Amino acid sequence: VTGLRNLSPATVTRLPHYYQIFKTLHERGRGYVSSERLAGLLGIAPSLVRRDLVGVASGVPKVGYAVPHSLRSLQEILGVNNTKKAFLVGVGSLGQALLGYRGFDEYGLRIVAAFDVDPAKVGRSIGGAPVLPVSRLTGLVRRLQVMVGVLAVPADQAQEVATMMVNSGIKAIWNFAPVTLELTPEVIVRHENLGVGFALVSYELERRLTPTSGSDQHGGGPCR
Amino acid sequence: VTGLRNLSPATVTRLPHYYQIFKTLHERGRGYVSSERLAGLLGIAPSLVRRDLVGVASGVPKVGYAVPHSLRSLQEILGVNNTKKAFLVGVGSLGQALLGYRGFDEYGLRIVAAFDVDPAKVGRSIGGAPVLPVSRLTGLVRRLQVMVGVLAVPADQAQEVATMMVNSGIKAIWNFAPVTLELTPEVIVRHENLGVGFALVSYELERRLTPTSGSDQHGGGPCR
DNA sequence: TAGATTGTTAATCGATTAACAATC
DNA sequence: TAGATTGTTAATCGATTAACAATC
Numbered sequence: 001v002t003g004l005r006n007l008s009p010a011t012v013t014r015l016p017h018y019y020q021i022f023k024t025l026h027e028r029g030r031g032y033v034s035s036e037r038l039a040g041l042l043g044i045a046p047s048l049v050r051r052d053l054v055g056v057a058s059g060v061p062k063v064g065y066a067v068p069h070s071l072r073s074l075q076e077i078l079g080v081n082n083t084k085k086a087f088l089v090g091v092g093s094l095g096q097a098l099l100g101y102r103g104f105d106e107y108g109l110r111i112v113a114a115f116d117v118d119p120a121k122v123g124r125s126i127g128g129a130p131v132l133p134v135s136r137l138t139g140l141v142r143r144l145q146v147m148v149g150v151l152a153v154p155a156d157q158a159q160e161v162a163t164m165m166v167n168s169g170i171k172a173i174w175n176f177a178p179v180t181l182e183l184t185p186e187v188i189v190r191h192e193n194l195g196v197g198f199a200l201v202s203y204e205l206e207r208r209l210t211p212t213s214g215s216d217q218h219g220g221g222p223c224r
Numbered sequence: 225v226t227g228l229r230n231l232s233p234a235t236v237t238r239l240p241h242y243y244q245i246f247k248t249l250h251e252r253g254r255g256y257v258s259s260e261r262l263a264g265l266l267g268i269a270p271s272l273v274r275r276d277l278v279g280v281a282s283g284v285p286k287v288g289y290a291v292p293h294s295l296r297s298l299q300e301i302l303g304v305n306n307t308k309k310a311f312l313v314g315v316g317s318l319g320q321a322l323l324g325y326r327g328f329d330e331y332g333l334r335i336v337a338a339f340d341v342d343p344a345k346v347g348r349s350i351g352g353a354p355v356l357p358v359s360r361l362t363g364l365v366r367r368l369q370v371m372v373g374v375l376a377v378p379a380d381q382a383q384e385v386a387t388m389m390v391n392s393g394i395k396a397i398w399n400f401a402p403v404t405l406e407l408t409p410e411v412i413v414r415h416e417n418l419g420v421g422f423a424l425v426s427y428e429l430e431r432r433l434t435p436t437s438g439s440d441q442h443g444g445g446p447c448r
Numbered sequence: 449t450a451g452a453t454t455g456t457t458a459a460t461c462g463a464t465t466a467a468c469a470a471t472c
Numbered sequence: 473t474a475g476a477t478t479g480t481t482a483a484t485c486g487a488t489t490a491a492c493a494a495t496c
Contacts, residue, residue: 004427012427016419024404061471061478093324097317107419180248188428195240195331203228203236204412285454285495
């Protein structure tokens with residue numbers, strides 16, 4: 001009931017979805033929820049839900065999982081006990097959307113400053129983060145103990161900025177630019193690719209709409 | 225070499241990453257690439273790369289996969305042969321970022337129109353899509369044969385808009401709003417949750433930075 | 449030819465499900 | 473108490489890897 005460490009990667013990917021669901025249920029005033037209902041919302045088996053929630057929340061037989069308690073527990077695991085400071089580079093429309101996204105704190109991401117080359121953007125403050133000139137990044141990473149770099153620059157500048165971030169001491173890069181970055185293997189890189197989400201939607205549409213001979217119509221369950 | 229249908233879900237999730245990589249390699253003028261190099265970039269085994277690419281591109285022993293040919297083939301599988309029309313609702317910062325994202329076409333997503341309740345936003349055109357009043361959505365879905373709804377509205381309006389979309393005939397919802405939607409099981413729903421990406425970065429950081437007794441330092445490979 | 453790299457199969461691994469005893 | 477739902481284990485499934493023959 002402390003961190004992500006002991007969980008499997010598969011469980012870790014589902015945790016934010018559980019969080020989302022518990023938050024929604026909480027807002028709707030539901031006090032308890034069963035593994036069966038959660039399973040339905042996630043498109044997985046109830047037993048897997050119960051297993052995922054070991055070490056997150058304890059359920060009550062015949063009643064289910066207490067929504068407020070589980071929600072608080074998830075907040076601790078994902079956010080409170082797990083906060084990482086980050087710099088975001090590139091204050092275009094995507095960068096601004098990311099900065100404006102209230103709720104990264106809840107997942108443990110604290111964007112302490114944003115950077116851009118455009119002097120017109122420098123000086124403002126978006127979503128609580130000041131926008132600074134990129135030239136100042138290098139000097140601030142170690143001083144503020146920033147671990148994560150969020151890359152929201154155009155594709156043709158991503159490699160350059162990524163290299164600079166890593167040289168400045170950043171340990172992990174969360175890349176939203178549509179390019180493949182080449183960095184030393186010690187650096188953690190995650191390429192966020194919007195195409196992935198849509199490819200899965202598309203795949204599911206094909207599967208359900210193409211009338212394959214004599215097979216069941218749809219596999220059921222949402223694709224999370 | 226036609227669609228996504230015959231591929232495994234796991235392969236489908238990687239396809240956009242392959243596409244990205246091939247595009248980057250193409251821009252850098254590389255003519256061929258080996259499964260080993262691709263595997264390194266994706267953090268998977270070379271044999272899995274070779275298996276993924278069966279039905280996508282054919283490699284040449286001792287040479288590798290032809291970059292331009294593989295790229296074109298991926299474009300066909302993901303985009304050309306697979307195009308779905310979509311409506312986007314909610315032209316806030318995220319909605320605008322999504323509309324401005326050149327490259328959805330390449331993944332088969334064609335956003336033909338955007339919708340917003342704010343009259344100030346209506347009438348403009350962003351990323352080639354006209355912004356219309358939400359009231360006009362229902363009448364246009366069947367007329368234009370729109371399959372997909374992209375939800376970029378605030379959380380508290382998402383359920384309402386989603387229900388409307390489904391009643392209008394939309395078959396799949398790609399949801400960027402931070403809420404859990406409740407819809408009939410025939411509807412395909414994908415909840416895009418930015419927390420997932422960051423949770424995995426965070427997980428990897430913990431894994432590598434926490435010095436567990438006598439275990440290997442880092443598992444290596446990027447986390448895609 | 450020799451050697452590197454593909455395509456493919458069998459073995460391994462991890463994740464998911466089904467079943468059931470424990471529990472409120 | 474009876475019944476529903478959890479926690480946990482064993483069985484299943486699918487995805488990944490390793491190995492190797494085929495090929496250029």
